[in-house]
Amino acid sequence: MLKETPFRSPLLEASKKAALRGLDFFVRNQISNCDSADKGRFPFFYNCDTNQTGGLTTNWVTGVIVSALLTGYKSSGNNDYLEAANAACAYIKGLQDFNPGTPRLNGVFHEETPQSPMAHPRDALTAAWALFDCSLITGDQDGIERAIAYGNWFVKTGLEKGYPYWTVRFDDQAWDPGWCGSFHSGSAFFMYRLYTETGEEKFLLAMRQILDFYNQHHLDGDGNITVIIDRETFQTLDGKGDPRFTYPGWEAMHRYNDDFGALANLAAWKTTREDSYRNSATRFFDRMCASQHGNGGFGPEDWSVPSAGGAIVMEMLAAKQLGISSPGYDEAVEKSIHYLLALQKTDPDSPSDGAFFGMTEEYGLCDVQANARTAGYAIMALLRYAGATDDIYFFQPLENTQKRAARIGVGG
Numbered sequence: 001m002l003k004e005t006p007f008r009s010p011l012l013e014a015s016k017k018a019a020l021r022g023l024d025f026f027v028r029n030q031i032s033n034c035d036s037a038d039k040g041r042f043p044f045f046y047n048c049d050t051n052q053t054g055g056l057t058t059n060w061v062t063g064v065i066v067s068a069l070l071t072g073y074k075s076s077g078n079n080d081y082l083e084a085a086n087a088a089c090a091y092i093k094g095l096q097d098f099n100p101g102t103p104r105l106n107g108v109f110h111e112e113t114p115q116s117p118m119a120h121p122r123d124a125l126t127a128a129w130a131l132f133d134c135s136l137i138t139g140d141q142d143g144i145e146r147a148i149a150y151g152n153w154f155v156k157t158g159l160e161k162g163y164p165y166w167t168v169r170f171d172d173q174a175w176d177p178g179w180c181g182s183f184h185s186g187s188a189f190f191m192y193r194l195y196t197e198t199g200e201e202k203f204l205l206a207m208r209q210i211l212d213f214y215n216q217h218h219l220d221g222d223g224n225i226t227v228i229i230d231r232e233t234f235q236t237l238d239g240k241g242d243p244r245f246t247y248p249g250w251e252a253m254h255r256y257n258d259d260f261g262a263l264a265n266l267a268a269w270k271t272t273r274e275d276s277y278r279n280s281a282t283r284f285f286d287r288m289c290a291s292q293h294g295n296g297g298f299g300p301e302d303w304s305v306p307s308a309g310g311a312i313v314m315e316m317l318a319a320k321q322l323g324i325s326s327p328g329y330d331e332a333v334e335k336s337i338h339y340l341l342a343l344q345k346t347d348p349d350s351p352s353d354g355a356f357f358g359m360t361e362e363y364g365l366c367d368v369q370a371n372a373r374t375a376g377y378a379i380m381a382l383l384r385y386a387g388a389t390d391d392i393y394f395f396q397p398l399e400n401t402q403k404r405a406a407r408i409g410v411g412g
Contacts, residue, residue, distance in 0.1 A: 011337050012386050018344055019382035022375055023072045025354030026065055027084045040091030045361060046370040048345050048352040057372055058112045059095050060123035062088050063130030064376035067392050070133055071380050075388035089134050089143060092127045096146055102170055107153035117171045121158045122183050124150060129190045133392050151194045155206045163213045177245045179237060180229040182254055185214040185261025192267040211268050214261060215280045223287025227254045249363030256298045256308035258284060262315040270322055288312050289328045296339030303365060306343060306358040309336045310377025314393055317384045321395050337385055340378045
């Protein structure tokens with residue numbers, strides 16, 4: 001539902017309309033062919049000049065759009081959004097591995113198809129996260145159990161070296177690269193979600209384990225992010241990594257789009273009341289305020305990272321929900337809303353109406369190509385700004401965890 005927002009701005013109604021227009025784009029362009037194994041997927045990249053899909057969403061991007069659809073459904077009541085989310089979750093379920101021949105990977109979601117020989121645990125986690133939230137809304141016990149199965153794998157195997165793996169494989173290839181990535185900071189929020197819903201302490205411990213490493217090794221005292229770290233030496237590999245696994249534009253993106261590390265730190269502070277987590281979130285926010293451009297975007301000196309705009313707004317509004325406020329954050333949010341609205345294609349006569357422009361497959365900027373990641377974050381940010389409240393990438397008052405555990409059929 002939408003609540004009265006603390007912002008008093010003519011942008012409120014425009015933000016809601018833009019978000020729903022963006023969701024309508026995904027509903028309209030979702031694969032619906034029952035004879036296709038791609039049923040439920042969405043355009044990942046979409047050329048708004050030619051109205052052609054350049055690629056379909058993988059496990060994690062599908063999850064991001066599911067989360068946006070769920071936020072839209074809970075705030076608007078439009079059942080089309082819930083039906084689209086359910087269809088997407090059916091695709092996600094089809095990626096999950098329960099092969100007796102690969103017991104160390106049971107519960108992991110393949111990257112793109114059931115035949116994909118690898119998975120990035122952070123990507124699979126985003127898929128599980130969306131499946132979990134959707135299944136809680138619909139009462140799908142199978143989906144709940146599947147998401148928890150992934151969480152159990154993540155705690156037992158994904159974290160066995162202390163910080164999560166970058167990549168795992170279903171074949172006999174090595175689990176390369178052996179690096180630690182800053183993007184796993186956001187994995188801690190899914191651990192928080194599992195903890196609040198099940199009451200199981202192992203998920204709380206995993207949340208802390210991930211963030212304690214991230215806050216010490218990836219996030220410096222000024223809020224700057226080192227994206228890639230050598231697992232053994234803890235030395236930075238930014239700009240030095242194997243080009244098979246990283247792009248310069250991808251590294252630059254993750255210095256501003258923190259993949260919800262600040263949100264996870266807020267969750268850890270909410271749960272533990274340890275100031276170190278709150279301080280880690282706010283020093284990242286302060287750094288982002290210092291890096292905001294005149295157009296409202298966040299990024300290096302000469303360009304804005306499209307996906308960072310929505311992510312940072314979501315995180316700053318989540319902080320406000322927890323009572324962590326700053327006039328600087330409010331100003332940054334207002335400016336970023338203008339930036340997000342400017343990213344959207346608005347043409348009711350075009351099939352691309354509602355799409356959000358973003359980075360290309362090679363992590364470059366393009367003024368005609370839409371990007372689902374940018375769109376998913378932008379849609380959730382715009383809905384949050386307009387007053388949407390729920391616990392999808394956000395916070396609600398905690399219920400008793402034992403009651404929640406009983407409701408979803410698991411023990412603590």
